[in-house]
Amino acid sequence: MHVLTVLDHPNPNSFSHAVAQSFMAGAEAAEHTAELADLNAEDFNPLWSQSDIDPDAPGADLSDVSAEQERIARADAVCLVFPLFWWGMPAMTKGWVDRVWRWGWAYDQLDDPEKSLQRPRTGVLLIPAGARSDEIEQEGYGAALETAWIKGTFGYFGLSPRKMELLCGSTGSEPRRKALLARSFEVGRTLPPPAK
Numbered sequence: 001m002h003v004l005t006v007l008d009h010p011n012p013n014s015f016s017h018a019v020a021q022s023f024m025a026g027a028e029a030a031e032h033t034a035e036l037a038d039l040n041a042e043d044f045n046p047l048w049s050q051s052d053i054d055p056d057a058p059g060a061d062l063s064d065v066s067a068e069q070e071r072i073a074r075a076d077a078v079c080l081v082f083p084l085f086w087w088g089m090p091a092m093t094k095g096w097v098d099r100v101w102r103w104g105w106a107y108d109q110l111d112d113p114e115k116s117l118q119r120p121r122t123g124v125l126l127i128p129a130g131a132r133s134d135e136i137e138q139e140g141y142g143a144a145l146e147t148a149w150i151k152g153t154f155g156y157f158g159l160s161p162r163k164m165e166l167l168c169g170s171t172g173s174e175p176r177r178k179a180l181l182a183r184s185f186e187v188g189r190t191l192p193p194p195a196k
Helices: 015-029 061-075 091-100 133-138 140-155 174-189
Strands: 004-008 033-038 078-083 121-131 159-168
Touching: 004 015, 004 061, 015 033, 015 078, 015 121, 015 174, 033 061, 061 091, 121 140, 121 174, 133 140, 133 159, 140 159, 159 174
Parallel strands: 004 033, 004 078, 078 121, 121 159
Antiparallel strands: none
16 A cells, blocks of 8 residues: 555654654555655645635636545555644644545535545544543543544545544653554554455
């Protein structure tokens, strides 16, 4: 499989970067090819604009969106790596989702709200989170994120199978961080193929 990893963190020395590298190393260990889209390093513009709504308008330029869609077209699996930020996606990731997975390309809610226009791809979210897992589960945050992202958003994208891995305690001890990186490697190494 060809695996696209989409990374959102402005600091190249961040734990999110280490997670992305570990995941890709796991995918390569399973003899998959790996491609990295580092949104911050590549200066992706996350701002949804009138050009996104009306791409045929004078002066509209969606070449950055087209480039991302070409990356996705090459991929059999897509992994998004971003830190849990105010219990959601950072702005760069959200803007990438809003602009790239556009209506008419990824989905067409007017015909069938449950069907993606894209072929099936394996989908993974690897999300470093400073909070402990018991805190996240106790408050119901994990279930809320699962509903919003896995049952909601990424269903429209044709990601199947898909799963979310909250990497809780990512600001914790060195052994904890090493265990989370090992987990990220295993997620990459054991990626299932897309649904048929």
